[in-house]
Amino acid sequence: MSGSLVIVGLGPGAPDYLTPAAARALAEATDLIGYSVYIDRIPVSDHPQTRHGTGNRVEIDRARHALMLAAEGRRVAVVSGGDPGVFAMAAAVFEAVAAGDPAWRKLDIRVEPGVTAMLAAAAEVGAPLGGDFCAISLSDNLKSWATIEKRLAAAADGDFVIALYNPASSARPHQIKLALDLLRSRKAPDTVVLLVRNAAMPDVRVITTTLAGVDASLVDMRTLVIIGASATRLLARDGHAPWVYTPRGERDTF
Amino acid sequence: MSGSLVIVGLGPGAPDYLTPAAARALAEATDLIGYSVYIDRIPVSDHPQTRHGTGNRVEIDRARHALMLAAEGRRVAVVSGGDPGVFAMAAAVFEAVAAGDPAWRKLDIRVEPGVTAMLAAAAEVGAPLGGDFCAISLSDNLKSWATIEKRLAAAADGDFVIALYNPASSARPHQIKLALDLLRSRKAPDTVVLLVRNAAMPDVRVITTTLAGVDASLVDMRTLVIIGASATRLLARDGHAPWVYTPRGERDTF
Numbered sequence: 001m002s003g004s005l006v007i008v009g010l011g012p013g014a015p016d017y018l019t020p021a022a023a024r025a026l027a028e029a030t031d032l033i034g035y036s037v038y039i040d041r042i043p044v045s046d047h048p049q050t051r052h053g054t055g056n057r058v059e060i061d062r063a064r065h066a067l068m069l070a071a072e073g074r075r076v077a078v079v080s081g082g083d084p085g086v087f088a089m090a091a092a093v094f095e096a097v098a099a100g101d102p103a104w105r106k107l108d109i110r111v112e113p114g115v116t117a118m119l120a121a122a123a124e125v126g127a128p129l130g131g132d133f134c135a136i137s138l139s140d141n142l143k144s145w146a147t148i149e150k151r152l153a154a155a156a157d158g159d160f161v162i163a164l165y166n167p168a169s170s171a172r173p174h175q176i177k178l179a180l181d182l183l184r185s186r187k188a189p190d191t192v193v194l195l196v197r198n199a200a201m202p203d204v205r206v207i208t209t210t211l212a213g214v215d216a217s218l219v220d221m222r223t224l225v226i227i228g229a230s231a232t233r234l235l236a237r238d239g240h241a242p243w244v245y246t247p248r249g250e251r252d253t254f
Numbered sequence: 255m256s257g258s259l260v261i262v263g264l265g266p267g268a269p270d271y272l273t274p275a276a277a278r279a280l281a282e283a284t285d286l287i288g289y290s291v292y293i294d295r296i297p298v299s300d301h302p303q304t305r306h307g308t309g310n311r312v313e314i315d316r317a318r319h320a321l322m323l324a325a326e327g328r329r330v331a332v333v334s335g336g337d338p339g340v341f342a343m344a345a346a347v348f349e350a351v352a353a354g355d356p357a358w359r360k361l362d363i364r365v366e367p368g369v370t371a372m373l374a375a376a377a378e379v380g381a382p383l384g385g386d387f388c389a390i391s392l393s394d395n396l397k398s399w400a401t402i403e404k405r406l407a408a409a410a411d412g413d414f415v416i417a418l419y420n421p422a423s424s425a426r427p428h429q430i431k432l433a434l435d436l437l438r439s440r441k442a443p444d445t446v447v448l449l450v451r452n453a454a455m456p457d458v459r460v461i462t463t464t465l466a467g468v469d470a471s472l473v474d475m476r477t478l479v480i481i482g483a484s485a486t487r488l489l490a491r492d493g494h495a496p497w498v499y500t501p502r503g504e505r506d507t508f
Contacts, residue, residue: 009373011273012367014275015274016273016274016275016278017273017274017275017367018273018274019265019270019271019272019273019369020269020270020271020272020274021268021270021271024270059502083369083373084377084381085373085376085377085381085382085383085384086373086383086387087384087502090377090380090381090384090499091381091384091385091499091500091501091502092502093381094380094381094384094489094497094499095499095501095502097489097497098487098489098499105489105490105491105492106491106492109497110377111376111377111380111381112377113266113271113369113373113374113376113377113454114369114373115273115337115367115368115369116373119263119337119339119340119367119368119370120367122339122365122367123338123339123344123364123365123366123367126344126348126365127338127339127344127345127347127348127365128339129339129340130339130341130344130345130348131345131391131397132388132389132390132391132405133340133388133389134386134387134388134389134409134412134414135386135387135388136386137386137502141503142501142502142503142504143385143502143503143504144504147413147503147504150412150413151386151412151413151414153412154408154409154411154412154414155388155408155412157408158388158404158405158407158408158409158412159401159404159405160388160405160408200367233352235348235351235352235359236359237359237360238359238360243348243351243363245344245345245348245349245352246345247345247349247396248313248341248345248346248349248391248396248397249395249396249397249401250396250397250398250401
């Protein structure tokens with residue numbers, strides 16, 4: 001088959017964070033598939049290019065549509081916010097290949113990485129991911145809440161910094177409260193908590209608080225939540241929000 | 255103070271993965287500070303720019319040097335491979351600020367995120383980070399081996415995909431073997447293991463193996479090691495290495 005499929009990471013929002021490799025993959029595609037909000041950010045190509053904008057749910061349908069077009073010989077780009085391999089479209093495409101037409105395994109499929117949301121969120125405040133960390137999606141659309149609880153508990157017991165993706169949506173407003181309750185039962189009340197909404201966008205909003213003080217109702221689908229490790233610290237400064245960082249280790253470097 | 259300091263992520267290697275925001279931060283700097291191998295990748299600026307290339311150790315000395323130059327009014331860019339907030343220079347800079355001259359807290363310090371190594375490594379093979387995952391540095395230069403063991407155990411017990419940074423160096427050839435032994439005691443022998451060397455570079459090398467079969471002597475400082483979760487799967491294809499992916503959840507999507 002001559003068609004191809006590339007799953008492209010757009011980065012955290014502003015075009016300033018799109019890599020040149022990803023920009024080229026988008027420019028070369030004959031077909032762009034993805035959530036309309038992402039598709040609308042992509043500059044118009046100088047060759048004919050079909051845009052297939054969709055809603056932001058049912059990733060697997062988008063993946064199958066993309067594979068069918070590629071199997072017809074099109075050069076398809078599936079777009080994801082952030083990095084496509086992190087709670088985004090890349091896994092959905094390979095799930096669709098595994099369960100789909102055996103001919104799809106002969107397609108040229110590749111992934112263009114991007115700056116994922118937790119990196120952009122961390123950069124807004126300093127270096128909160130400076131130590132060991134983990135990333136957990138709170139969406140229980142495809143996995144059980146028991147699995148999520150097991151991972152939250154393990155992450156707390158390992159004293160990882162924890163980045164929470166998909167912390168809440170209109171269909172799932174309660175998970176973030178349950179997750180914070182679980183973490184409160186295992187971590188100190190003064191553990192640093194960051195709510196970073198629209199990282200790397202002009203309207204970014206950062207709330208720096210604690211596990212005891214965090215207001216779960218401020219978390220929505222555009223928020224990345226970072227829960228500190230025991231070592232995560234604030235660095236106060238005049239007239240600005242504090243910097244937040246996690247030292248690289250527990251030994252003194254001075 | 256009028257000086258500034260930006261900690262810039264170069265991404266995984268090739269200039270194709272440098273974001274436009276990071277490229278602009280580098281172009282605007284009066285001083286570039288970093289490991290010589292990274293500094294040498296940066297295009298020459300059209301204005302006077304001093305390059306301070308160093309070895310790749312003692313990050314804290316580089317951070318202090320950068321802060322001193324910024325305090326003198328220079329526009330300093332500290333460069334990191336990958337993302338500066340992930341086992342790289344950003345935490346070192348904030349550690350240096352916390353322990354250093356109080357005037358440094360008045361500096362304009364910011365972070366330009368980049369594509370970190372695990373994202374580039376994952377993109378080489380498919381979507382192995384498609385589920386919940388964690389990132390652990392095996393370097394015990396600044397943290398105790400007991401802390402590393404605690405986190406490896408927690409990551410295994412939580413059934414996370416595990417990305418191992420700094421898995422080995424000439425000064426620390428043995429940690430990766432110890433880490434794999436610990437993981438073997440807690441995870442299935444057929445757990446997928448990926449050794450990705452020089453991700454996103456022309457000489458990338460991928461080894462797809464298992465926890466039972468992995469040869470630790472093939473791991474060096476340019477290798478990113480990914481240990482699968484129980485759900486991580488291979489997808490065989492003709493004439494190529496298999497794709498590797500972790501489904502987004504344990505529920506069937508078809």
